[in-house]
Amino acid sequence: MEQTLAIIKPDAVRRQLVGVIISEIEMNQFAISAIRTLRLSLGQAAQFYKQHREKPFYDSLVAYISSGQIFVLVLEKENAVQEWRGLMGPTDPAKAGLLTLRRRFAIDIQLNSVHGADSPSTASREIDFFFGERK
Ligand code: IDP
Ligand code: MG
Numbered sequence: 001m002e003q004t005l006a007i008i009k010p011d012a013v014r015r016q017l018v019g020v021i022i023s024e025i026e027m028n029q030f031a032i033s034a035i036r037t038l039r040l041s042l043g044q045a046a047q048f049y050k051q052h053r054e055k056p057f058y059d060s061l062v063a064y065i066s067s068g069q070i071f072v073l074v075l076e077k078e079n080a081v082q083e084w085r086g087l088m089g090p091t092d093p094a095k096a097g098l099l100t101l102r103r104r105f106a107i108d109i110q111l112n113s114v115h116g117a118d119s120p121s122t123a124s125r126e127i128d129f130f131f132g133e134r135k
Contacts, residue, residue: 035072
């Protein structure tokens with residue numbers, strides 16, 4: 001079964017959306033095979049998003065993702081990477097389908113409530129980032 005890495009981001013945790021998002025995960029037949037909660041340091045956040053370091057929004061993205069508690073999940077399902085991206089919707093909630101998590105919950109293109117790995121190889125790297133020490 002394929003695995004992907006999901007994050008419930010600080011804007012969603014702050015607005016007490018963890019329960020409804022996990023409920024959507026389960027209603028959509030993902031198995032949750034690991035979960036942890038933490039707050040990233042600025043350094044850890046910079047490392048996690050390092051592929052975006054040239055982007056104009058990088059500093060603000062790093063500040064945001066480390067601004068509060070996050071919930072990190074390993075999700076399992078056939079085609080999990082693509083299925084989770086589909087349930088989240090695109091980065092910009094204004095362009096997202098009505099039933100997607102980002103359309104329903106995101107505040108804007110940055111404070112967009114959830115993260116998902118963009119490929120199986122990214123998923124593997126991100127799972128290692130958050131859960132590697134526990135294997
Ligand atoms: P993704 O989360 O849909 O994979 P990425 O392009 O990988 O989108 O960007 C990572 C995160 O950076 C986004 O989820 C969002 O929080 C933030 N972000 C992306 N594009 C912008 C932007 O144009 N302005 C501000 N923040 C952005
Ligand atoms: Mg991405």
